[in-house]
Amino acid sequence: MSPASARPRVGLFATCLVDLFRPSVGFAAAKLLEDAGCEVLVPPQTCCGQPAFNSGDRVTARDLALQVMDAFSGCDYIVAPSGSCTGQMVKHFPELFDEPQLAMRARAFAGKTFELVSFLTDVLKVTSVEATYEGRVTYHDSCSGLRELGIQSQPRALLATVKGLELVEMKESDVCCGFGGTFAAKYGEISDAIVTKKTAHVSESGAPLLLAGDLGCLMNMAGKITRQSKQIEVRHVAEVLAGMCDEPPIAARKEMRR
Amino acid sequence: MTLHPTTPGFKDNAHQALRDPELQKALGHVQQGFIYKRQSAVERLPEFENLREAARDLKDHVLKHLDLYLETYERNVIASGGQVHFARTSAEACETIVNICKSHGAKSVTKGKSMVSEEIGLNGAIEAAGMQAVETDLGEYIIQLRGETPSHIIAPAVHLTKEQVEVDFRRVHTHLEPARDLSEPVQLLTEARGVLRQKFLDADVGITGANFLVAETGSSIIVTNEGNGDLTQSLPRVHIVIASIEKIVPTLEDAILLLRVLARSATGQDMSVYTTLSTGPRRAEDPDGPEHYHVVLVDNGRSAMLGTEFEDMLRCIRCGACMNHCPVYHAIGGHAYGWVYPGPMGAVLTPSLIGVEKGGHLPNASTFCGRCESVCPVKIPLPKLMRHWREREFERHLTPAVQRYGLKIWGFFAKNPGLYSLATRAAMTTLAWLGRDKGRFTSLPLAKGWTDYRDLPSPQGDTFQAQWRKRQKEARR
Ligand code: SF4
Numbered sequence: 001m002s003p004a005s006a007r008p009r010v011g012l013f014a015t016c017l018v019d020l021f022r023p024s025v026g027f028a029a030a031k032l033l034e035d036a037g038c039e040v041l042v043p044p045q046t047c048c049g050q051p052a053f054n055s056g057d058r059v060t061a062r063d064l065a066l067q068v069m070d071a072f073s074g075c076d077y078i079v080a081p082s083g084s085c086t087g088q089m090v091k092h093f094p095e096l097f098d099e100p101q102l103a104m105r106a107r108a109f110a111g112k113t114f115e116l117v118s119f120l121t122d123v124l125k126v127t128s129v130e131a132t133y134e135g136r137v138t139y140h141d142s143c144s145g146l147r148e149l150g151i152q153s154q155p156r157a158l159l160a161t162v163k164g165l166e167l168v169e170m171k172e173s174d175v176c177c178g179f180g181g182t183f184a185a186k187y188g189e190i191s192d193a194i195v196t197k198k199t200a201h202v203s204e205s206g207a208p209l210l211l212a213g214d215l216g217c218l219m220n221m222a223g224k225i226t227r228q229s230k231q232i233e234v235r236h237v238a239e240v241l242a243g244m245c246d247e248p249p250i251a252a253r254k255e256m257r258r
Numbered sequence: 259m260t261l262h263p264t265t266p267g268f269k270d271n272a273h274q275a276l277r278d279p280e281l282q283k284a285l286g287h288v289q290q291g292f293i294y295k296r297q298s299a300v301e302r303l304p305e306f307e308n309l310r311e312a313a314r315d316l317k318d319h320v321l322k323h324l325d326l327y328l329e330t331y332e333r334n335v336i337a338s339g340g341q342v343h344f345a346r347t348s349a350e351a352c353e354t355i356v357n358i359c360k361s362h363g364a365k366s367v368t369k370g371k372s373m374v375s376e377e378i379g380l381n382g383a384i385e386a387a388g389m390q391a392v393e394t395d396l397g398e399y400i401i402q403l404r405g406e407t408p409s410h411i412i413a414p415a416v417h418l419t420k421e422q423v424e425v426d427f428r429r430v431h432t433h434l435e436p437a438r439d440l441s442e443p444v445q446l447l448t449e450a451r452g453v454l455r456q457k458f459l460d461a462d463v464g465i466t467g468a469n470f471l472v473a474e475t476g477s478s479i480i481v482t483n484e485g486n487g488d489l490t491q492s493l494p495r496v497h498i499v500i501a502s503i504e505k506i507v508p509t510l511e512d513a514i515l516l517l518r519v520l521a522r523s524a525t526g527q528d529m530s531v532y533t534t535l536s537t538g539p540r541r542a543e544d545p546d547g548p549e550h551y552h553v554v555l556v557d558n559g560r561s562a563m564l565g566t567e568f569e570d571m572l573r574c575i576r577c578g579a580c581m582n583h584c585p586v587y588h589a590i591g592g593h594a595y596g597w598v599y600p601g602p603m604g605a606v607l608t609p610s611l612i613g614v615e616k617g618g619h620l621p622n623a624s625t626f627c628g629r630c631e632s633v634c635p636v637k638i639p640l641p642k643l644m645r646h647w648r649e650r651e652f653e654r655h656l657t658p659a660v661q662r663y664g665l666k667i668w669g670f671f672a673k674n675p676g677l678y679s680l681a682t683r684a685a686m687t688t689l690a691w692l693g694r695d696k697g698r699f700t701s702l703p704l705a706k707g708w709t710d711y712r713d714l715p716s717p718q719g720d721t722f723q724a725q726w727r728k729r730q731k732e733a734r735r
Contacts, residue, residue: 014722016672020686021715023722030726042726044679046672052665054626054645056652060669067673143627176585180625185707186661187269187623192711193276193589194625223712226698251698251715 010038011075013068013113015085016047017215018236022250025215028242029081029116035242036124043071048080050088054181058096065093066102069109077123078113081238082214083145084181086115091148115145116238117213121154128161131243136166138207139237140198140221141174142214155213155237162240170205172197177212179220195224203230209249211237222250261379261407263612265596268619275590284419285591288410292582295526296633303522313519314637316512317573320504321564327473327506328555334476338538340551348378351556355380355465355498356387358552362496364389364462370480370487371395372467373411373576374502374556377598377611380465392457394486396450403430409592409600412524412578417591420446447484454486464490464548466536468501469520469575470513471553477537478553479513481521481530488534497536497548502556504572516575519635523577559611567646571606573636580630580640586623595620602630606643614647618656621647683724686717693717 010033014026030040049064068089072078080086090113093106120126139159145151152174159167178184178194185191198221202210210225210232212218222234233249248254264271275281300306320327332342345351359367367384369375369391381402384391393402397414401407403426408414415423424440427449440446466487468478478499480487491497507513521527540547563569581587581601592600597617599607605624609617621644630640651657671678693699693716701709708714719725 019722020682021717023718023720023725026722026726042723044675044723046675046678049672052669052672054648055661055665056645056648056650056657057665057669058649058652060665060673063669063673067675071675143625143629147628147632176625176627176629178585178625180627182661183623183625185705187272187586188707188711189269189276190272190586190589190623191625194585195712197588219715220712222715223698223708226713227700227711247718248697251713253695253697 007037007039008076009041009074011041011043011072011078013045013048013072013078013080013085013089014042015080015082015215017219018081019045021219022215022236024244024247025081025236025238028236028238028244029079031242031244032116032120032129032238033079035130036120036126038077038124041075043075045071048085048088050085050092051181053088053092053096061092062096065089065096065106069093069105072109076112077119078109079116079119080113081116081236082216083115083142083149083151084214084216086113087144087148089113115149115151115213117158117241118149118151118154121157126158129158129241129243131241132163133240133243133245134164135209136168136207137209137211137240138168138170138202138205139173140170140177140202140210140212140217142212142217143176145213146174151213155211158241159211159237165240168205168207170201170207172201177217177221179217181216184220191220192224195220199224199228199230199232202232208232209240210234211240213237218250222252226251261376261598263597263608263616265608265612265617265619268594268596268623271594271596272590272623275594280419280422281417281591284417285588288413288416288582289588292526292578296523296579296582297526299522299526299528302528303518306519306522309515309519310635310637313516313575313635314573316507316515317575317636320506320508321569321572324503324506324564327508328503330473331471331476331506334474335538335551335553336476338476338551339541340476340538340553342553342555345554345556346558348556348558351378351500351554351558352380352383354554355500356383358496358498359384359389359463360387362462362550364496366390366392366457366461367463367465368392368394368457368461368490368494369398369464370466370482370490371398371414372465372500373408373598374467375465375500376408378556378558380500392454392461394454394458394490395482396447396484396486399450399454400426403427407593407598410578410581411576411599411601411603417593458489458493461490461494463496463498464492464494465498465500466491468499468505470507470516471499471501471505472508472510472513472535473506474509475537477510477535479517479533479535481517481533483525483527483531485532488532491534491536492547495548496550496552497539499536499551499553500556501553502558503560504574520575520577523579523633523635563610568606568610568643570638571603571610571643573638574603574607575636576603577635579633579635583629583633585625585627585629602640602644603638606638606640606647609647614650614654614656618647618651621645622651679721679723683721687720690717690719
């Protein structure tokens, strides 16, 4: 923690999808962090480099990893509203560098980088949020957050403190939604088969609102749900936890607002 | 005569598979049965996680000293009266086996289930040499009747429904009374057993695979649930074990460690029904057993994986858990992968064995959900190894051009935050304006791979960073 202030300086890595498609998630994340006593900074940023890394382009992945580490060097913590991008920064940045100095730097960076919800619960020891949501919701465990970072109980624990909210579990909430980054476009037909199973499970749960912690997965599921004309809303979990559900749900028109 | 890969046509294969209603029905069983059974087996064994680590370390140790253990194994097979043959390629392996069969004047060969025999195309080679090869594992027997290859490494006929199998049995087993009830799997098994009994007795040579080869004793170990392997290896005059080189373990104790994780990961059993050891030919005091005992050790590209980033893959004990937990396998089944090994393990192994030029789709056709790695009993980092293939493809310019250029342009902007901000702000505000009524796009020219199947949510407006800076400025005022 920096000596000048008692509040931890948290660099918000919005993730490129939130930056471009759904800024409201970034503001929800900032509110949650500020409510928990953090000073939030948003250094100029683009992308964590995961698309390059997963496409086999290590050189670009390295360049972007260095760019992120430079941009956030003045922060006590780096926090992202995404298990997938956090997984890239925590698990994969250190794999990108063979040079001892850089590898050490990447490991140190990884050590202070967290996914938003688990940062609130595990680091800041937040046990409840000030938010209200009347109705039932179901939660999808995005793969990287779940399997790379062990995020499963944390969002459920905080959702349980949202007034009026009832969490109903869908079947196979821990199974992939078929997004997989560029996979969704490269192997669209297979991805479609996977997301179709997922939205069926969402429907069966009976919850009118689907939540998850990764915008990529959310855009995939929301895009399928609207294509199937299902009456289910889709939002990032941070929006509900922050009590910021004023914007229309993902992929929904304005009048669909509850 | 190795199976000709259709892997380059993976997308077409997948397309067909997704439109095959019988296949889709059969795949439903994979998603339900295997996963639940493994989960409950794991929950019954508190030390399972520790065993996975021990299993990983054991296999890593063996791979570091593979030459040593292979030599020890060979010595001990010879000491027990058997012979060991090393085959560098599938062709050499087939030739060796065919020659052994011929030298014993064999006409009929029974076979236990063996994936490496599928890999080298052994049945074709045996038949081309004028002998009959009879698969004795029920699943293998079924697909042999149908002229198919396995679609799963432990459940070769998992792509079929029992109704389809009944039709095949009635077609081939012409002695069947039309009134005979074959609607239940156990009735199909009884019928197959009846037909196979004579084949077991007639066989001159029995070929089995090996789950493990034990260096200290020169034994091979197979696990089965039908007992067909035992009859295959003990009734004929000649027993041939075919195994790939990485099946070696140092001691019986080590084999037991792996057996403890194998069945639990594969079928959710604590142990398979039969665990059978064979060590050399029958001894004078043995009541039965083969007169001749041969082991054919197949390399076929494996030693070239040692010392590379793909060495981890050689830990695989072929349990099938990775495919049982794979959303892509669940969607398209095993045949779409186009060669012997499907699912996540196939996505790593296939390019190693047939070349990434032909096998390149497989490591790309993964969401990297990581469920395979989380269940693998020897902790193979399957997504990481698939990514290594993507890296090789990228280095060698095998990645499709559209994707390469797309990445290049995106990379250029991503590395220039100033330009990136200008470009994305312009793009997002335009898109947001275009999508303002519906909140989504049902079709977008550059994103057809996406919008053919689902809508693309439209952006909310200006970028988060731009809005954030604006608010900061206003707050300061
Ligand atoms: S890769 Fe692992 S999970 Fe897959 S078959 Fe091999 S041992 Fe089993």
